Amino acid sequence: MVYKFGVVGYFMSDDCVFCKIVNGDIPAEVFLANDDFIVILDANPKVEGHLLVIPKRHYDNFLDFPLEVYEKFLVTVKDAVEKLGVKDFNLILNNGKDAGQVVGHLHLHILPRKEGDGFEIGA
Ligand code: AMP
Numbered sequence: 480m481v482y483k484f485g486v487v488g489y490f491m492s493d494d495c496v497f498c499k500i501v502n503g504d505i506p507a508e509v510f511l512a513n514d515d516f517i518v519i520l521d522a523n524p525k526v527e528g529h530l531l532v533i534p535k536r537h538y539d540n541f542l543d544f545p546l547e548v549y550e551k552f553l554v555t556v557k558d559a560v561e562k563l564g565v566k567d568f569n570l571i572l573n574n575g576k577d578a579g580q581v582v583g584h585l586h587l588h589i590l591p592r593k594e595g596d597g598f599e600i601g602a
Contacts, residue, residue, distance in 0.1 A: 492537045497584035501535045503533065512561055515548060516555040521588070526598050528563055530589040532556055538585040541574045556587060565591040 492498050499508040501517060508520035510530055521529040532555055538544045544552075544570065560568060571588040573579040 481584065483522040490582070495537055495584045496581055497531075497533050497586060498537050501533065511559050512553070513551075513555060513558075515551050518555065518559045518589075525588075526590050526592065526596050527529055528565070528589075528591040530559055530563070532559060532589065534585055539583050540585055541572060552587075556589065559589055563591055565587070567592040569598075571600070 496505065499505045499521065503539070507517075507522075509517055511518040512518055516532055516534055518530050518532050521531050532552070532553070534548065536542070556570065569588070569590040569592060571590065572586075573588075575580075591600065
């Protein structure tokens with residue numbers, strides 16, 4: 480894996496789809512953005528309004544994620560939830576392959592929930 484600085488000045492990984500989105504190399508529906516995070520619509524939504532909160536800087540997973548960004552991370556999650564205008568939602572972070580992490584760039588799923596939406600955690 481090769482790391483370099485992207486055009487936005489963030490440490491990025493060459494073969495990472497989320498780094499490419501952050502860098503503007505591949506398109507995504509950006510729902511919200513700030514200095515450190517982007518929130519995009521998931522390309523394969525499990526429920527309506529399925530979002531991904533993605534740090535602009537590349538971290539492989541939660542264990543690499545530094546303490547200093549925790550607060551900004553949670554503030555970004557809250558901003559996104561408030562913008563969605565929902566009260567019922569799941570926050571899911573798949574950490575590691577066995578836990579279902581497919582994209583090796585830390586991200587948190589926000590899944591707005593409605594009665595009868597058919598979504599089951601782990602399914
Ligand atoms: P995970 O299984 O936690 O790694 O989830 C990765 C998520 O990224 C999945 O829900 C995918 O649908 C989503 N995803 C992958 N590629 C893209 C993309 N180019 N744009 C938006 N979402 C994506």
